Amino acid sequence: MTDTKKMPQIGHDPTLPAGPDQFSARAQLDERGSGGGGGGGGDKKGPMIVGIALFAVTLLGLMLWVRGSVHAAGDRIEHPQADTSPKVAVADNSEVGYCTPAFKSVLQRVLNSCGLVGTESRRGCQPADVKTFASISDEDFNALFTPLKDRGAVILFDEGKDDLDPDAKKLLEEKWQERKGARYFFVVARASKTGTPDANRALSHRRANSVMLDLQGMIPHDPDIDKQVGLLWLGNEFAQLSKDYCDWTSSGGKKEKCSAETINRSAFVSWVDCRL
Amino acid sequence: MSKEIRLAGALALGGAVLGVVFAALSTSDYTAHLDRQMHVVHCSFIPGAEASGDEANPCKTALFSPYSALFRQSFWGGIPISLGALGCFCFFAGLGIYLVLASERAPRRSIELLAIAGLVPLAASIVMFGISLTQLHTFCKVCIGIYFSSALVFAGSVVAFRALGKEKRSGATRPKGTMPVLAGGVVALGVASLLPAVVYASSLPDYKPYLTKCGTLAQTTEPHNSLVKIPTTSPKRQVVLFEDPLCPTCREFHGRLLSEGIFEKLDVTLALFPLDNECNWMLDRAVHPGACVLAKAVLCGKGKERAVLEWAYDNQEDLRPLGKNGGLKDRVVKQFGADMGTCMDDKATSIRLNQTLQFAASNHIPVSTPQMYMKESGDKLARVCDEDTDLGLKYAMGQLAPEVLP
Numbered sequence: 169m170t171d172t173k174k175m176p177q178i179g180h181d182p183t184l185p186a187g188p189d190q191f192s193a194r195a196q197l198d199e200r201g202s203g204g205g206g207g208g209g210g211d212k213k214g215p216m217i218v219g220i221a222l223f224a225v226t227l228l229g230l231m232l233w234v235r236g237s238v239h240a241a242g243d244r245i246e247h248p249q250a251d252t253s254p255k256v257a258v259a260d261n262s263e264v265g266y267c268t269p270a271f272k273s274v275l276q277r278v279l280n281s282c283g284l285v286g287t288e289s290r291r292g293c294q295p296a297d298v299k300t301f302a303s304i305s306d307e308d309f310n311a312l313f314t315p316l317k318d319r320g321a322v323i324l325f326d327e328g329k330d331d332l333d334p335d336a337k338k339l340l341e342e343k344w345q346e347r348k349g350a351r352y353f354f355v356v357a358r359a360s361k362t363g364t365p366d367a368n369r370a371l372s373h374r375r376a377n378s379v380m381l382d383l384q385g386m387i388p389h390d391p392d393i394d395k396q397v398g399l400l401w402l403g404n405e406f407a408q409l410s411k412d413y414c415d416w417t418s419s420g421g422k423k424e425k426c427s428a429e430t431i432n433r434s435a436f437v438s439w440v441d442c443r444l
Numbered sequence: 445m446s447k448e449i450r451l452a453g454a455l456a457l458g459g460a461v462l463g464v465v466f467a468a469l470s471t472s473d474y475t476a477h478l479d480r481q482m483h484v485v486h487c488s489f490i491p492g493a494e495a496s497g498d499e500a501n502p503c504k505t506a507l508f509s510p511y512s513a514l515f516r517q518s519f520w521g522g523i524p525i526s527l528g529a530l531g532c533f534c535f536f537a538g539l540g541i542y543l544v545l546a547s548e549r550a551p552r553r554s555i556e557l558l559a560i561a562g563l564v565p566l567a568a569s570i571v572m573f574g575i576s577l578t579q580l581h582t583f584c585k586v587c588i589g590i591y592f593s594s595a596l597v598f599a600g601s602v603v604a605f606r607a608l609g610k611e612k613r614s615g616a617t618r619p620k621g622t623m624p625v626l627a628g629g630v631v632a633l634g635v636a637s638l639l640p641a642v643v644y645a646s647s648l649p650d651y652k653p654y655l656t657k658c659g660t661l662a663q664t665t666e667p668h669n670s671l672v673k674i675p676t677t678s679p680k681r682q683v684v685l686f687e688d689p690l691c692p693t694c695r696e697f698h699g700r701l702l703s704e705g706i707f708e709k710l711d712v713t714l715a716l717f718p719l720d721n722e723c724n725w726m727l728d729r730a731v732h733p734g735a736c737v738l739a740k741a742v743l744c745g746k747g748k749e750r751a752v753l754e755w756a757y758d759n760q761e762d763l764r765p766l767g768k769n770g771g772l773k774d775r776v777v778k779q780f781g782a783d784m785g786t787c788m789d790d791k792a793t794s795i796r797l798n799q800t801l802q803f804a805a806s807n808h809i810p811v812s813t814p815q816m817y818m819k820e821s822g823d824k825l826a827r828v829c830d831e832d833t834d835l836g837l838k839y840a841m842g843q844l845a846p847e848v849l850p
Contacts, residue, residue: 215545223538226464227636230530231643234471241478242649257811259804262725345795349725349805391667 260443262349266315267442274304274312276444279352279398309407313356313436319346320354320438322409322418323379327362327433330374332382336419340379341386343437350439355379357401357435358409369403372435376401379435408432446548449555452604453543456536456558459596463533463565465491466589470526473507473586475644478521480654480831487585500692503584508696508834510703511575516838517849520651523641525572529590531636532565536597539629543604551621555604557629562601564633565594579703655840658829661817663806670799672714672742674750679711681845682819686717686809689742689756690732690767694814697833698757704838705850714749716742716800717813720767723794724801726811734767736797737788741776743796744787748780755779818844 304312313320321343323336332340344353357376359368376399384393402408414426424430469486476483484495487503506512513522539558543550569591576583611618661684671684687694701707718735721727738756745752756763766772777785787793809815809827816833817825832840841849 215542215550218545219538219540219542221538222541223534223632223636226537227531227534227639230464230468230534231640233468234475234527234530234640235643235647237472237475238478238644238647238649241475242647244479244481245649245654257726259726259801259807259809259811261802261805345791347795347798347802349801 260349261351262441263443264441271312272442272444274309275352275440275442279444306407310409313438316438316440317416319441320417320436322413322416322431323435323437324418324420324430325375325433325435326420327360328371330371330378332378333420337382339417339419340382340437343439344383344386347439348441350441351396351443352440353383353397353437354440355397355399355435355437356407357399358407358432359402359404360429360432361404361408362429363404365403365405369401369405372401372403375435379437404432409434409436448603448607448610449550450544450547452555452558452600452607453540453545453547455540455600455603456562456597457540457544457600459565459593459598459600460533460536460540462596463529463590463593464537466586466593467526467529467533470503470507470586470590471524471530471640473503474512474521474524474526477507477831477835478648480651480829480836482830489585489589491589502580502582503586505580505582505696506576506584506587508700509575509580510700510838511572511579513835515645517842518839519645519648520839521835522838523645525568526590527640527644528637529565529568530640531638532568532633533593533597535633535636536561536565536600540597540600548618551619551625552608553621553623553625554629555608557626559601559605559608560626561629561633562598562604566598566601569594651836651839652843655829655832655836655843656820656826658827660827661807661809661825663803664823664825666715666799666803668796668799670796671803672716672745672749674712674714674753676710676712677708680709680847682711682713682825684713684715684817684825686715686804686813686815686817687753688716688718688720688732688735688813689738689753690735690760690764691719691813692760695757695760697814697816698754700834700837704841706837706841706848709848714742714753715803716797717804717809717815718797719811719813723797726801726805732764732767734763734772737767737772737776738763739797739800740788740793741780741784743793744784746787752780820844 321339323332323340325331325336326333347353355376357372357379359372359375362368363371380397380399383397384390387393409428409431411426411428411431413431418426418431418434469491473483473485485501485504485507486493486495487501488495510516512526513524516522536558539554539561543554543558546554572587573591576587664684674685687698698707701710716739718724718739719727719731720733720735721730722733723736723739742749742752742756763772763775766775773785773788776788812830814833815830816828818828820826828840828844829836838849
């Protein structure tokens with residue numbers, strides 16, 4: 169310390185080593201004896217000043233830094249910067265590859281006009297509805313469902329019948345339980361060419377209802393079912409299935425050889441993994 | 445003796461400088477989180493290196509533990525104890541350099557001050573080390589840096605104490621100094637330890653407006669009753685918890701609720717939300733492989749769902765590799781019996797788990813865990829923001845549901 173040499177040297181202690189640096193300290197010792205305290209010579213003050221200064225300056229600096237850090241955090245809350253962190257996904261129903269804009273567009277129109285979305289006043293779509301609102305050809309309509317080959321199944325009915333046999337019920341239950349993230353369950357009932365269009369329309373309607381009733385029986389009092397199950401009955405007027413659909417998963421396949429006739433005595437059922 | 449006093453001062457100074465650096469690093473990590481965002485947490489013996497936001501980062505575990513701060517109910521996040529260390533080490537920096545410079549001229553009282561006061565950071569470090577060992581079961585490198593710094597200061601104390609003893613035995617004299625020097629030093633240490641905390645507390649923003657801005661559950665009940673009721677001893681406030689049995693953050697959150705005495709006062713409904721694409725279609729990969737298996741185990745708890753969940757939390761480290769490599773179900777069966785395995789394989793259990801996930805999808809909650817939704821007025825279930833489930837937990841509960849606090 170520069171002030172050490174300027175301080176008056178006011179004493180001597182033989183117990184301390186000799187030398188100019190110790191001299192003023194000896195003076196302190198002599199001055200205060202065993203009860204000595206602060207103050208006194210600069211030689212003693214020097215280290216103390218350095219110590220106190222380091223303590224005070226460091227503490228003050230750290231306090232200012234703490235205050236600044238806390239204020240900065242407060243500012244960041246009030247004025248958040250553009251969030252560059254990865255966005256957290258939001259839980260939702262599943263959406264898979266076949267949910268193309270075209271698919272969803274048709275699906276939306278079908279849902280709107282079949283009572284699942286919006287007004288709850290009616291349930292199900294009949295052929296005229298599908299033709300009008302889907303605005304789509306038979307082939308294109310069936311093509312929409314092609315990607316659902318593994319997801320869905322064809323519930324087969326006996327000729328002129330609308331009741332589900334045990335095999336059909338089992339398959340329907342299996343398919344219903346494979347919901348995963350899907351939002352909608354579609355039932356597309358048909359009738360074969362045999363019979364009049366009016367009779368087949370009514371028959372396919374009954375087949376769709378049979379599926380719905382079985383689902384309701386399977387899960388009684390399920391409040392979601394009406395919001396999940398979309399019923400379409402097409403009679404024999406629209407989107408008849410070709411023989412190509414014979415290799416799809418179906419019930420009752422062993423009873424009768426599959427043909428273009430038998431495959432349309434059916435209700436195609438599937439969960440649809442699209443968000444609408 | 446001057447060499448020994450100088451050594452004592454140097455040890456105290458060295459420990460103090462190192463302590464200030466590590467305590468500042470810890471404080472910096474803490475204050476960064478005051479903006480209610482997630483930040484990386486430093487965890488290295490080399491100050492400033494190795495910052496990470498990993499769930500397994502021990503320094504993050506320590507930072508988010510209830511032991512990292514005091515007065516959490518009064519201040520959002522509480523007052524970090526590292527602030528006390530900051531002030532404390534400043535004091536030892538001053539005292540250390542004084543002893544280095546004054547050495548033989550230093551009054552006896554100042555050396556006694558180091559000998560006595562050096563016990564303070566050591567005692568604090570021993571307590572925190574014990575907490576790390578017995579409560580956190582992990583050691584944070586920044587904390588170890590502080591423990592080491594405290595040990596250096598204490599080493600200075602020991603050297604100072606021995607030097608005084610030698611002096612006494614050799615009959616060497618030294619200015620004694622006054623008791624006020626000693627008392628003043630102790631007061632200065634206390635004030636220094638408190639001042640940063642006072643500054644911190646007085647600078648904190650008002651967090652109340654931010655507590656209820658994280659959304660609500662649109663659908664408050666699951667129509668198939670697939671959610672799990674978790675029994676607690678004195679339920680006072682209804683909450684729905686979205687949790688994943690293999691999620692470390694969920695485990696820590698559960699631990700915080702228990703250690704703060706909050707959990708037993710919650711009326712808990714558990715919505716299992718495994719972050720595993722084996723059952724959860726909302727993910728394209730498994731964040732916690734095996735979580736679906738454990739979620740089914742919880743669903744199959746048959747009255748012991750809480751025990752199964754807590755077992756999964758307690759054994760996460762062992763269960764996680766089994767989730768990745770197989771054998772998790774066998775481990776569950778070994779623990780809870782064959783009936784559990786049969787139930788886990790039952791299709792009805794998969795359907796119930798799927799219904800739980802559909803509940804999450806219907807509510808469009810963020811795909812993350814844990815999440816806590818707390819009943820407010822009417823049937824409204826408001827989300828407790830993520831940041832209020834960790835650092836701000838006690839403060840948020842004090843504001844939103846004071847009846848759940850002990």
